[in-house]
Each structure stands twice: as C-alpha cells, then as structure tokens.
Amino acid sequence: MANPDINKYYRRNKLPHIWCPGCGHGIITGAIVRAIDQAGLDQDKTVVISGIGCSGRAPGYLKFDTLHTTHGRALAFATGVKMANPELNLIVITGDGDGAAIGGNHLIHACRRNINITTVMYNNSIYGMTSGQFSPTTPTGSLATTAPYGNIDTQFDVSNLAMAAGATYVGRSTSYHVRELIDLITNGIKHQGFSFIEAVTHCHTQFGRKNDLGGPMEMMEWQKENYIPVKAWAKLSAAEKEVKKTRGLLKEEEREEYTDKYLALIKQVQAGEEKNG
Amino acid sequence: MKTEKVLLQGNEAVVEGALLAGVRFFAGYPITPSSEIAEGFSRRLPLVGGKFIQMEDELGAMAATIGGSLAGLKSITATSGPGFSLKQENLGFGIMIEAPCVVVNVSRTGPSTGLPTSPSQGDIMQTRWGTHGDHPAVVLAPSTVSNTVDLTIKAFNFSEMLRTPVILMLDEVVGHMRENVLLPAADAIEIIDRKRPDGNKANFKPYEVKGHDHVPPMPDYGQGYHYHTTGLYHDETGFPRGKSEDAEKLMLRLMHKVDYYRDEITLVEKKYLSDAKIAVLAYGSVARSAESAVEMARNNGIKVGFMQIKTVWPFPEKEVAELAQKVDKIIVPELNYGQYVREVTRAAGGMAEVIPLNRFAGQLISPATIKEMIEEED
Numbered sequence: 001m002a003n004p005d006i007n008k009y010y011r012r013n014k015l016p017h018i019w020c021p022g023c024g025h026g027i028i029t030g031a032i033v034r035a036i037d038q039a040g041l042d043q044d045k046t047v048v049i050s051g052i053g054c055s056g057r058a059p060g061y062l063k064f065d066t067l068h069t070t071h072g073r074a075l076a077f078a079t080g081v082k083m084a085n086p087e088l089n090l091i092v093i094t095g096d097g098d099g100a101a102i103g104g105n106h107l108i109h110a111c112r113r114n115i116n117i118t119t120v121m122y123n124n125s126i127y128g129m130t131s132g133q134f135s136p137t138t139p140t141g142s143l144a145t146t147a148p149y150g151n152i153d154t155q156f157d158v159s160n161l162a163m164a165a166g167a168t169y170v171g172r173s174t175s176y177h178v179r180e181l182i183d184l185i186t187n188g189i190k191h192q193g194f195s196f197i198e199a200v201t202h203c204h205t206q207f208g209r210k211n212d213l214g215g216p217m218e219m220m221e222w223q224k225e226n227y228i229p230v231k232a233w234a235k236l237s238a239a240e241k242e243v244k245k246t247r248g249l250l251k252e253e254e255r256e257e258y259t260d261k262y263l264a265l266i267k268q269v270q271a272g273e274e275k276n277g
Numbered sequence: 278m279k280t281e282k283v284l285l286q287g288n289e290a291v292v293e294g295a296l297l298a299g300v301r302f303f304a305g306y307p308i309t310p311s312s313e314i315a316e317g318f319s320r321r322l323p324l325v326g327g328k329f330i331q332m333e334d335e336l337g338a339m340a341a342t343i344g345g346s347l348a349g350l351k352s353i354t355a356t357s358g359p360g361f362s363l364k365q366e367n368l369g370f371g372i373m374i375e376a377p378c379v380v381v382n383v384s385r386t387g388p389s390t391g392l393p394t395s396p397s398q399g400d401i402m403q404t405r406w407g408t409h410g411d412h413p414a415v416v417l418a419p420s421t422v423s424n425t426v427d428l429t430i431k432a433f434n435f436s437e438m439l440r441t442p443v444i445l446m447l448d449e450v451v452g453h454m455r456e457n458v459l460l461p462a463a464d465a466i467e468i469i470d471r472k473r474p475d476g477n478k479a480n481f482k483p484y485e486v487k488g489h490d491h492v493p494p495m496p497d498y499g500q501g502y503h504y505h506t507t508g509l510y511h512d513e514t515g516f517p518r519g520k521s522e523d524a525e526k527l528m529l530r531l532m533h534k535v536d537y538y539r540d541e542i543t544l545v546e547k548k549y550l551s552d553a554k555i556a557v558l559a560y561g562s563v564a565r566s567a568e569s570a571v572e573m574a575r576n577n578g579i580k581v582g583f584m585q586i587k588t589v590w591p592f593p594e595k596e597v598a599e600l601a602q603k604v605d606k607i608i609v610p611e612l613n614y615g616q617y618v619r620e621v622t623r624a625a626g627g628m629a630e631v632i633p634l635n636r637f638a639g640q641l642i643s644p645a646t647i648k649e650m651i652e653e654e655d
Binding site for chain 2: 106229
C-alpha cells in the first residue's frame, strides 16, 4: 500500500488532539481515514457520526460532514441520515461504553436491519473520559474506579454480539495490528450492508495504570500476544482459547441492505398506486 | 387544486397536515394514543417517495428524526407522555444544534404509565422545560381536528423558519376525535423552507448569522460544506472551545431568534371580549369546551369572553397581560393539577383574579362544568 496523502481528510487546524500522549485512538482514527482513501469514498458524500466519550471526539478532527451526538445514540442519528439520503456514506465511531452499554440497543437493531453503515468501535475496555469506570468490555476481575474490589461483571464480546444480531460484516483487530485494521475497515466500507469493526486499543491512563499493565508500549505488546488470527486461534488448546481472542475477518455474508429494500418498497407501492389509481 | 372535505381523526390530521407541509421523513416508536400517526406515515410516505422507519426505541426515534433533518428532509416524530420523557435528551440536542423538525406529543394521563387512553394536559410544562438546561421552546396546541391540520403545517413552517424543533401538543381527545375537515389545496397554503447557504464553501461557518433574525443558514449533508456539529457549546465555526463567552453568545442567540419571530409565531384567538368582565382562557381540547361554555353563558346574559392559546410556548405574555387589564377575572380550565394557570397568574400581575379549574384524573371538562364556574364567578 502506497502511503496516501491523508492530510486532506483532517481538519489540521483542530490538531493536536485531546487524547492522552500514547493513546491508541489516534492510530484508529488514522486507520479510518486510510480506509476511506483506500475505499475511494467521495469526501463530500461521507458523513462521520460519533457519540460521547474519548472516541466521540474523533470526528471533530476529520474533514467531512461530522456530527458529535448524545451518549450512545450515534447509530440512531446515522440511521436517520442514511434513510433520508441513501447516497451518503455513513461512518459511525463509537466506544465500548457508548456502543455496548448505553447505545447497545441501537447497535443490535442496526445489525438486524443490515443498514449500510460502517461502525468502528474503539474498544479500550474502560470509560476513559469520565476517569476509569468499568465498561461492558472490562475484563472480569480488573480494577476500575467503580470496581475498587475487582470487576464482578462478565466481559462482553461485542463482535460476537454484532454477528449474532445480524451484522453482515464483522472484523476485529487492534491498534497494534494497524495494517489489518485498515484493511478490515476498507472492506467494511465497501461491503453493502451493516459492517462492524471492533478496534481493540489500550487506555494506559485509566485502565493500564490501575491494573499495573504498564504504558502504551507494554499494552500494545499485550495486544500483539493475545489477539490471534482466526485460523491460528482455532488450533489453540481449550485453556489458551479462554485467554486469547480472535482477530481478522470474523463474518462476511450477503443480505439485502435496508435502504435498498425501502427504495424497492417505494417503487412497488408507487407502481401499485398507478395501477389502482 | 381544490379543497377537499374528509372525515379525519386528529392523529390522521397530523399526517395530512405534515404531507401538505412537505414532510418526507418520519421516525417513531409505537405508543398509545399516538400510534395512528406512525401508521398513517408508514402508509402515505412511500407513496410520495418519503421514508418511514420504526425505530427500536423513543430515543432512537428522536435521534433519527434529527438525522433526517440534517440530511435535508422535513422530518417528524410522534409519541405520548412516557415516550416524550424519553425523547427529552435528543430534543435538547436538536435545540442546541438547531435542527428543524416537528415532535408530536399526543398527551395522556401521567405520571408514568398512568391512564394510557385518557386525555391530559399534564405535559404542558414538560413541553416547555422537559429537556435539561435553559432553552427556547416553541409549542403549538390544537383544539379541533381542522385546527390540527392548520397547526401541523404551521409547526413545520415555524421549525424551518427558526431552525429549531417545534412541539405539537395534542391530547388524547383531539388525537382520537373524528370530524369533517376541509383540507386546504396544496397550492393555497404558505410553505416555509429553511434558509440554505449560498454555496460559498471556503471558510464556511455553519453558525454564522448574516441576517437580523439570528438564524444561520443550514446546508444539507452531502453538499460539500464539511461542517461540524456538536451538542457542546460551540462558536460560529461549530466547534467547542469550552469557553463561557461562547456559551453566553450561543444561548442568547437561541433565545433571541424566538424573540425575533415572537409576534409571527404567537397564535391567540379572542372572542366576545369587547364587553367581557370574565374571560375563560384555555388551550387544547379544553378550549372547545370553554368556547361552548362561554357561548352558553352569554346566551344567559353573562358578559364573558374567550381566549384560546394556540401557541402555548413561548408564553403569550403581552396578550395575557392585556386580557388581565381588560377583565376582572380569568378562569383557566386545564386537564392537570394546575400548571399553565401559574404562568397566567404571573403574566396577569394582579390586574385580574386568576381562577383555576382542574381535572387531572383522565376526565374531560364539560362545557356545563365551565359554565357553572362562570355563573359562580359572575
């Protein structure tokens, strides 16, 4: 892959970003713009929508029509935009708290409808912006500001949720495996239907420090060791599968896209009206 | 095109009025007693190339409605009390980012699940103050089915003109009552569309105001303006800076744009006031009982007048103060424990005695009940 000129996709006067030094969110945001470039999207016809939290700030740095919405609701806003004008390309940026907790219902139903929106979940396993409360993807047993005795909640595998709910393209990678992440997002954008890409990343400030996981480098090393390509993961022992997680393309299937279905419905009922009228 | 006489219920009248106003997008969630609005749009919108979507919840319905508006379509959602409570956060977002749309609340008796099929005006203060923080509110309350057609068209016009969500507050009686209505011809009604920017995309500032009306022009998504929108306080560029000076400037502008158009959007009907010593002031379905009661009392020789508030918010300060100056007593019948009457009392400023008449348990207020009170106060 040639290194594209990604400057044109950034509002460079809004940089530097607000994220902590060493944060993975910049890497994921960079992966998104490279994927937009690789997929050949028209910058004028692309809308980037986010919710609340650290991930929610990403669209502010991106030079498209961008919308920073309420907590958890990005997909619902995006659904309205896409229905109203299906010619627009919709990218939704969410986090593990935003997308899997408060906005979980919208995620399930966007998957079910198979509406052509590409969702990238910045999964750093913690509520970073509010200073380190446990999220649905915080590992069981971890410490958080609201889990001072260790988290008793069961960790959510959001990619599994997306697959079960009917997303037709699901991929997972990490801020360490950035080339793979770019390719997954690119193919998710090209996919005609709902695509969900879980971008695993680290929050050394709120999660790593509390749990003695080291700085950004150590946490990215951990991503490297613990996220295994799907095929290699299948060959692991049962005990290893308990610890290690899959990365790569997890699901890809064809199913009629929601706004296409609605446009067909319009055609059908208008034709019926003419016939009856 | 000709006017058309049709038998409609209030909820269906919302659909007809909205279509006349040019609506092309509805996002909603089923709830009694508003469901006929969603049903109507699901049938009618695809026929005109518009879009209908039933969302997974009320929050999503409000969000998608705003999304439809940002993409350039006239958009509407409908709900009732419990759903209206759920919509409040994104309603505030719509006010903050200045997304024109219409939110219908066919109100029922609350709080909580309450009496789902009984009328109420218990949400009247929620339509004003439901979302958190200071904010302007524009709320219209029809009293009849034909009034509903008219005010639905106006709700869209006001929302486009002011670039803000407008609430249309029906109650269960207006929503479900059936009446003959004369639908206006499409070419006979005034339609207002939002101002759009002039096409100059270099250094475009989405919240820069050039006219006197404090309303910035609004591009559609996909027109190449590459603009940013956030529920955080923002400056003219649309970006947050976390500064009090930006917050002050934006809040004042949100308030001033409603003030600027106040005379145009204030809809108040006055009847029989020239000789009146007593006035009955009402809104929504109760206005109908009130008008009948006033007419019955006048037939018995009582000098009583009538004021119907169609634009319930912003509160018609001037009109109510003038009324208080003119009459000795103002009777305010409401389907709640006494909410709007407090505003009337405040605006009357002691110039007239303000007397509440309340039903809050799902009953109507009949013309006879209001007439009795008029007779008592005469």
